[in-house]
Amino acid sequence: MSRYEIICFNSEWVKLGDYIELVMYRKAWSEKITARKVDPHLSDDKIYETVKKHIYGRECHYLLLKCSDSKCSEDYEEIGALLVGKSFNITLFPIPVRVYEIHLLRKQSRSDIDIDENIIISNELWKVKEFKINGEYYIVNTSVKLLSNEVDAIKVVTELGDRVIILGGGKEEAKVGQTRKRKRKRRRKLKKKR
Incomplete structure (x- = not known):
């Protein structure tokens, strides 16, 4: 058995003036656990199987599993897994930064x-x-x-x-969406004139 720390992040839309909105994450909670040795190359589903009893019933959009044990392999420090929805289009970093x-x-x-x-x-x-x-x-x-x-x-x-x-x-x-709306409005006006 090895020692790990679960750090959970929740996503939220952050508005910057009247320019953009973007998804960012905030730390929600963390917990230290003991579990069987985790392979750093596991899929998100396998990681979830390891930690599900610790996160069941708690909100956790993005999970970071950090090893705090000398028994962990040299190439393992932390694993990140997106637990809700689907992956977004723009990937910037492998773990929360x-x-x-x-x-x-x-x-x-x-x-x-x-x-x-x-x-x-x-x-x-x-x-x-x-x-x-x-x-x-x-x-x-x-x-x-x-x-x-x-x-x-x-x-x-x-x-x-x-x-x-x-x-x-x-x-x-x-731009495409705005053009379609304008075309529909023009059609309505033409029908009224008839």
């Missing part, structure tokens, strides 16, 4: 954005707004909702370095 700041970025020449390539050269981006993240928020996988056309990308500043997320695809979907 503390977030310090989020910068909203915009491209200088907006017509040159290539959404298919999903690449924007970093020196062509300029900062629209900077948000300091108060409290202990973490990020692993995330989903972003665009609320403004002023943002092309975000930079997430964390304890393990920075990550830039390109937001062009979401904006393109928003």
Whole structure:
């Protein structure tokens, strides 16, 4: 038997001004347990089998299982598992990482954005707004909702370095939705005139 610590995180949508909303995680609770030796290459389902009696009836969206025993294998320190819903599209880090700041970025020449390539050269981006993240928020996988056309990308500043997320695809979907609504309204007006 080996000693482990379960750390549970719950996800929440965090709104940054009128620009974006994104999913971040907060620590919910932790508990020290004793369990059979865990293989670090197990699937999420196998990890859940190991810890389910300890988390049953408690809210836990993302689980981190940390080894606190010398018996653990050398390549094992901690395993992360998403326990609810499905994985989000943007994977940033393999385990939850503390977030310090989020910068909203915009491209200088907006017509040159290539959404298919999903690449924007970093020196062509300029900062629209900077948000300091108060409290202990973490990020692993995330989903972003665009609320403004002023943002092309975000930079997430964390304890393990920075990550830039390109937001062009979401904006393109928003434009398609708006166009469809306008077309439907025009049809209704034409019917009324007849």
